[in-house]
Structure formats: structure tokens, C-alpha cells
Amino acid sequence: MINKESLTHHISQQFNAELEDVRSHLLAMGGLVEKQVNDAVNALIDADSGLAQQVREIDDQINQMERNIDEECLRILARRQPAASDLRLIISISKSVIDLERIGDEASKIARRAIQLCEEGESPRGYVEVRHIGNQVRKMVQEALDAFARFDADLALSVAQYDKTVDREYKTALRELVTYMMEDPRAISRVLNVIWALRSLERIGDHARNIAELVIYLVRGTDVRHIGLTRMKEEVQGTAGKADKAE
Amino acid sequence: MINKESLTHHISQQFNAELEDVRSHLLAMGGLVEKQVNDAVNALIDADSGLAQQVREIDDQINQMERNIDEECLRILARRQPAASDLRLIISISKSVIDLERIGDEASKIARRAIQLCEEGESPRGYVEVRHIGNQVRKMVQEALDAFARFDADLALSVAQYDKTVDREYKTALRELVTYMMEDPRAISRVLNVIWALRSLERIGDHARNIAELVIYLVRGTDVRHIGLTRMKEEVQGTAGKADKAE
Numbered sequence: 001m002i003n004k005e006s007l008t009h010h011i012s013q014q015f016n017a018e019l020e021d022v023r024s025h026l027l028a029m030g031g032l033v034e035k036q037v038n039d040a041v042n043a044l045i046d047a048d049s050g051l052a053q054q055v056r057e058i059d060d061q062i063n064q065m066e067r068n069i070d071e072e073c074l075r076i077l078a079r080r081q082p083a084a085s086d087l088r089l090i091i092s093i094s095k096s097v098i099d100l101e102r103i104g105d106e107a108s109k110i111a112r113r114a115i116q117l118c119e120e121g122e123s124p125r126g127y128v129e130v131r132h133i134g135n136q137v138r139k140m141v142q143e144a145l146d147a148f149a150r151f152d153a154d155l156a157l158s159v160a161q162y163d164k165t166v167d168r169e170y171k172t173a174l175r176e177l178v179t180y181m182m183e184d185p186r187a188i189s190r191v192l193n194v195i196w197a198l199r200s201l202e203r204i205g206d207h208a209r210n211i212a213e214l215v216i217y218l219v220r221g222t223d224v225r226h227i228g229l230t231r232m233k234e235e236v237q238g239t240a241g242k243a244d245k246a247e
Numbered sequence: 248m249i250n251k252e253s254l255t256h257h258i259s260q261q262f263n264a265e266l267e268d269v270r271s272h273l274l275a276m277g278g279l280v281e282k283q284v285n286d287a288v289n290a291l292i293d294a295d296s297g298l299a300q301q302v303r304e305i306d307d308q309i310n311q312m313e314r315n316i317d318e319e320c321l322r323i324l325a326r327r328q329p330a331a332s333d334l335r336l337i338i339s340i341s342k343s344v345i346d347l348e349r350i351g352d353e354a355s356k357i358a359r360r361a362i363q364l365c366e367e368g369e370s371p372r373g374y375v376e377v378r379h380i381g382n383q384v385r386k387m388v389q390e391a392l393d394a395f396a397r398f399d400a401d402l403a404l405s406v407a408q409y410d411k412t413v414d415r416e417y418k419t420a421l422r423e424l425v426t427y428m429m430e431d432p433r434a435i436s437r438v439l440n441v442i443w444a445l446r447s448l449e450r451i452g453d454h455a456r457n458i459a460e461l462v463i464y465l466v467r468g469t470d471v472r473h474i475g476l477t478r479m480k481e482e483v484q485g486t487a488g489k490a491d492k493a494e
Contacts, residue, residue, distance in 0.1 A: 060473070063472070063473040064473075066472075067470055067472065067473070070470065071470075074334070074338065077324065077334060077338075078330055078331075078334055081328040083325055084325075087321070087324060087325055091321065091324075091341075094338075095345070098342070098345065178435060178436055178439065181428070181432065181435050182432045182433070182435050182436075185428070185429045185432040185435075186429070188425060188428050188429050188432075188435070189425055189429075192425065223314055223317065223318075225310070225313075225314065226307070226310040226311075226314070
């Protein structure tokens with residue numbers, strides 16, 4: 001298990017500073033991405049095409065941040081040849097930036113839907129769901145980043161667990177909107193804009209879950225992707241394998 | 248510029264074998280993923296729920312392949328501390344598996360739509376488009392992997408360029424299907440299954456493009472993400488920067 005302390009005891013002060021730098025750059029990128037999700041959802045709900053345009057423009061900054069962090073990781077890998085938990089930190093960061101960049105992309109897509117709704121006119125349904133699921137996934141992104149900042153595997157686990165709730169609510173919202181479209185076919189195109197936005201929110205939840213899984217890998221050293229929530233919980237709580245022995 | 252030759256001149260035969268192994272594992276995973284895309288599209292078009300079920304089951308194998316390749320990359324990073332083109336190879340592989348795994352996910356989603364269409368009854372429209380765009384993105388995946396196998400930056404560039412065509416045809420197909428839904432609202436739910444499948448195909452094209460960009464990074468050493476197709480072409484053809492000088 002690693003903690004902040006173990007990161008501060010490198011022989012090379014310089015190496016230490018580089019690791020701290022790249023980690024803080026990841027968290028800064030995460031903060032901006034989280035704001036983008038928030039702004040995109042608000043732009044859609046408030047029919048604010050100016051805000052939506054701003055989200056689309058800022059997406060380039062996020063792409064640039066990804067490139068910079070990638071270069072930092074590569075430089076550290078090439079020059080410092082990190083091992084053990086330092087290597088896991090670099091791997092986790094270089095994978096997390098991919099998910100953060102994709103979250104940024106989805107926020108940008110939501111902003112595009114917001115602009116289309118401004119042009120075509122409001123959807124008669126779906127705003128409550130966008131607000132609700134939007135809040136849920138924004139919180140997931142925020143907590144995944146907090147978990148990264150604090151090396152908190154328990155918080156990461158709760159983020160991964162929460163993704164199931166989001167998926168369920170997304171499906172319910174979708175079913176209702178499809179029913180509505182059948183009743184009022186003239187609204188199909190406008191309702192579809194909301195459906196695409198909800199789809200993007202659901203994907204953002206998936207990416208937040210991916211980041212949470214990377215935090216667990218970073219802290220516990222175990223790859224918990226695709227193993228199911230029960231086994232993930234056992235890994236995080238350190239009870240993995242005990243069930244087998246009890247059998 | 249690297250080629251197969253440069254990979255065969257390592258001091259350590261063992262290291263050399265490890266690099267070749269992980270590369271061939273990536274290509275094997277790619278082959279299976281490509282087959283999954285093909286099978287998923289066929290299952291949807293032929294209303295073959297047995298084939299669709301098989302695609303869903305094989306997805307676990309792909310996830311396992313991702314884990315194994317990831318572990319191999321990590322082992323090589325930790326023990327061999329690769330530099331220069333070897334490091335780029337490992338980075339490109341460890342990022343490409345993420346895209347391959349997501350392509351597998353999208354194939355699995357298409358299979359789920361195929362199963363739903365078997366249950367709800369055929370969609371009255373959209374199969375021609377699924378066949379057509381399905382062929383296009385399958386070819387993109389195949390050529391991105393060929394480019395990886397042969398370190399062929401020119402082929403990779405043509406894959407990245409082709410993504411624009413797919414995006415355009417996807418949008419056209421979508422517009423037609425939305426119009427159809429307005430004319431026949433009772434078909435909305437069935438047509439939406441086809442729309443989701445098309446969306447997955449479009450995403451598969453994006454992932455193939457990502458892999459192509461990683462091949463260019465591997466061969467040319469330049470990160471060509473988010474720089475636009477014109478600059479990408481200049482980087483691949485070695486004319487980057489010349490335009491600036493001419494000004």
C-alpha cells in the first residue's frame with residue numbers, strides 16, 4: 001500500500017518533484033474537465049448557447065493538457081526508469097488522462113446538443129433527467145479525482161459501485177423518452193438531442209469508473225477491471241482469497 | 248524511423264523475444280476483435296441471435312487478453328527499462344489495447360442490439376447502412392492493425408483520413424432514420440436499435456483512427472492527435488515545418 005509519505009522519500013529530490021508535478025497536472029486537468037461537464041449540462045438546461053460555445057472552445061485546452069501530461073510521463077519513464085509504486089503511479093496517470101480527455105469529448109458533445117436545442121427549440125421532455133444524471137456523474141468524476149489525490153481506494157470503490165445506479169437511471173430515462181417520442185413524433189428530433197446528451201453522461205460515468213479502477217490499481221497493486229463489483233470490493237478491503245479458503 | 252530490422256538487433260535475445268511476443272499478442276487480440284465486429288454486424292443483419300450471443304460471450308476473452316498484454320508491458324517497463332523506439336513500442340501497444348478492448352465492447356453492444364431486434368422484430372430500415380458502414384469500419388480496424396504489423400505510417404495515415412468518410416455517412420444514415428421514425432412512430436423502438444448499432448460502428452471507426460495515430464507515433468515519433476489531417480499528413484510525409492520556412 002502506498003501513501004503520500006512513501007512518495008516523499010526519494011533519493012532524488014528532482015525525481016520527487018517531477019512525480020508531484022505530473023500528478024498535480026493530472027488533477028488540474030481533472031478540475032477543468034469536471035467544470036466542462038458542469039457547464040455543458042447547464043448550457044443544455046438553460047438553453048445557453050454562449051456557454052455551450054465556450055465549452056466547445058475549451059476542449060482544445062484539454063487536448064493540449066493530455067499531450068503535455070503524456071510527454072511528462074514519457075520523459076519520466078525514459079529518464080528515471082521508475083519501479084514499483086512509482087511505475088504504477090506513472091501508468092495510472094497516463095491511463096487516467098485518456099479517460100479525462102474522453103470525458104472532455106463527451107462534455108463537448110453535450111454542448112453541441114445544447115446548441116442544436118437552441119436552434120431547433122426546446123425538447124418537451126428530459127431536462128429533469130439530464131439535471132439529475134448530470135449531477136450524479138459530475139460527482140463521480142469529482143470523487144474519482146479526490147480518490148486519486150488522496151490515494152483513497154475505498155472512495156474509488158464507491159465511485160465504481162455508483163456507476164451501476166447511473167446505468168439504471170439512464171435506462172429508465174431512455175425508456176420514458178422513447179415512449180414520449182411515440183406519442184409525439186413531431187418532437188423526435190428534439191427529444192433525440194436530449195437522448196444523445198444522456199448517452200454522453202452515461203459514458204462519462206463509465207470513464208469516471210475507469211479512473212476509480214486505476215486508483216485501486218495504484219493503491220492496491222491489483223488490476224480490478226472486468227472482475228465484477230464483489231471481487232473488486234474484496235480486493236479493496238483486503239479480504240480477497242479469504243472466501244476461497246473458507247469454502 | 249524504425250523498422251523490423253532495428254528490433255532484431257538487441258543485445259539481449261531474451262528482451263528481443265519479449266518485445267516480439269507482446270507485439271504478436273496485440274495483433275492476435277486485434278484479429279479476434281476484428282472478427283467480433285464482423286460477427287456482430289452479421290448477427291444484426293441476419294437476425295442471428297445465436298451468433299450475437301456468441302459475440303457477447305467471447306467479449307470476456309478479449310478483456311482477459313487486455314489484462315495479459317498490460318501485464319506484459321508492465322513487466323517489460325519494470326525489468327527492461329526500454330528507451331527510444333522500444334519505449335515507444337511499449338507505449339503504443341499499451342494504448343492500442345485500450346482501443347481494441349473498447350472496439351470489443353462496441354461489438355458486444357451491437358450484438359445486444361441484434362438480440363433485441365430478434366425479440367422485438369426487424370427494423371423497417373437501416374440494414375443497408377449497417378452493412379455498408381460495418382464494412383468500412385471493419386476495414387479500418389484491419390488496416391490499422393496491418394499498419395501496426397508492418398510499421399507502415401502511410402497506411403496508418405489513410406486509416407485516419409478515412410474516418411471522416413465514415414463520420415459523414417453515419418450522419419447521413421442517422422438523418423434518414425430520424426425522418427423515417429417521424430413517418431412511422433410505431434417503429435421507433437426498432438429503428439433506435441439500428442441507430443445504436445450505427446453509433447457503435449462510428450465509435451469503432453474512432454478507435455481504429457486512434458490506433459492509426461499510435462502507429463504514426465511509433466514510426467515517426469510524433470504525437471499526431473488533435474492536430475488535424477493536414478498537419479498529420481505533413482508529419483507522415485516528412486514535410487512538416489517546410490511550409491513555415493517557405494512563408
